[in-house]
Amino acid sequence: QVQLVESGGGLVQPGGSLRLSCAASRIMVSFYNMGWYRQAPGNQRELVAIIIDGRTTNYADSVKGRFTISRDAAKNTVDLQMNSLKPEDTAVYYCNAQHHITRANLWGQGTQVTVSS
Numbered sequence: 001q002v003q004l005v006e007s008g009g010g011l012v013q014p015g016g017s018l019r020l021s022c023a024a025s026r027i028m029v030s031f032y033n034m035g036w037y038r039q040a041p042g043n044q045r046e047l048v049a050i051i052i053d054g055r056t057t058n059y060a061d062s063v064k065g066r067f068t069i070s071r072d073a074a075k076n077t078v079d080l081q082m083n084s085l086k087p088e089d090t091a092v093y094y095c096n097a098q099h100h101i102t103r104a105n106l107w108g109q110g111t112q113v114t115v116s117s
Contacts, residue, residue, distance in 0.1 A: 002025065002109075003024060003025055003026050003027050003097075003106050004022055004023070004024055004095045004096075004097060004106055004107065004108035004109075005022070005023045005025075005095075005108055005109065006020060006021070006022050006093060006094065006095050006108045006109065006110060006111040007020070007021050007023070007111060008020040008021050008111060009093060009111030009112045009113045010112075010113070010114070011114045011116065012085055012113070012114070012115055013085075013115070013116070013117055014085060014086055014087060014115055014116075014117060015084060015085065016085050016115070017081070017082060017083045017084075017085065018082045018085065018113060019079060019080070019081050019082070020036065020079060020080040020082065020093055020095075020111060020113070021077055021078075021079050021080075022034070022036075022077060022078045022079070022080075022095030022108055023075075023076070023077050024076045024077065024078075024097065025076075027097065027106065028073075028076060029054075029071055029073060029076055029077070029078055029097065030054065030073050031099060031100055031101075032097040032098055032099055032100065032106075033050060033051070033052045033053070033097070033098045033100065034050070034051050034069070034071060034078040034095070034096065034097055034098075035047060035048075035049065035050035035051070035069075035095075035096040035097075035098070036048040036049045036050075036069060036078075036080045036093055036094070036095060036096070037093070037094045037096055038089075038091035038092065038093045038094065038113075039091055039092050039094070039110075040090060040091040040092075043091075045094065046060065047060060048060050048063055048067065048080070048093070049063065049067055049068075049069035049080060050069065051069045051070070051071050051078065053100075054071045054073065057069055062088070063082075063089070066082065066083050066084045066085075067080060067081065067082050067083070068080070068081040068083075069081075078095060080093070082113070085113075085115045086115060087115045087116060088115075089113060089115050090113060090114050090115050090116070091113060092110040092111065092112050092113075093110060093111050093112075093113050094107055094108055094109075094110045095107070095108035096108075
């Protein structure tokens with residue numbers, strides 16, 4: 001039933017790193033544009049990074065140069081490497097998949113990332 005499952009969240013100090021992973025089941029990531037979104041309490045969900053056709057990437061200005069999104073077709077996963085983390089990166093991070101043709105969207109359950117001393 002579950003098609004996208006995030007993992008890798010946790011507590012990290014400012015300046016630290018985390019790697020989030022989105023594992024897909026029942027669907028193949030090769031047929032989807034994949035993205036990472038985040039939502040902090042009281043805020044709207046915002047786009048963090050997206051990878052189109054497994055090649056072209058786009059990032060929010062706030063994470064550019066610090067975060068890297070990647071797709072591993074063999075593992076059927078999409079990762080988000082987060083470096084130089086800041087307290088303002090604290091949020092629940094969600095994996096998103098949008099089908100190339102149908103444009104249907106799928107969402108993971110989210111994983112908590114907390115950046116604090």
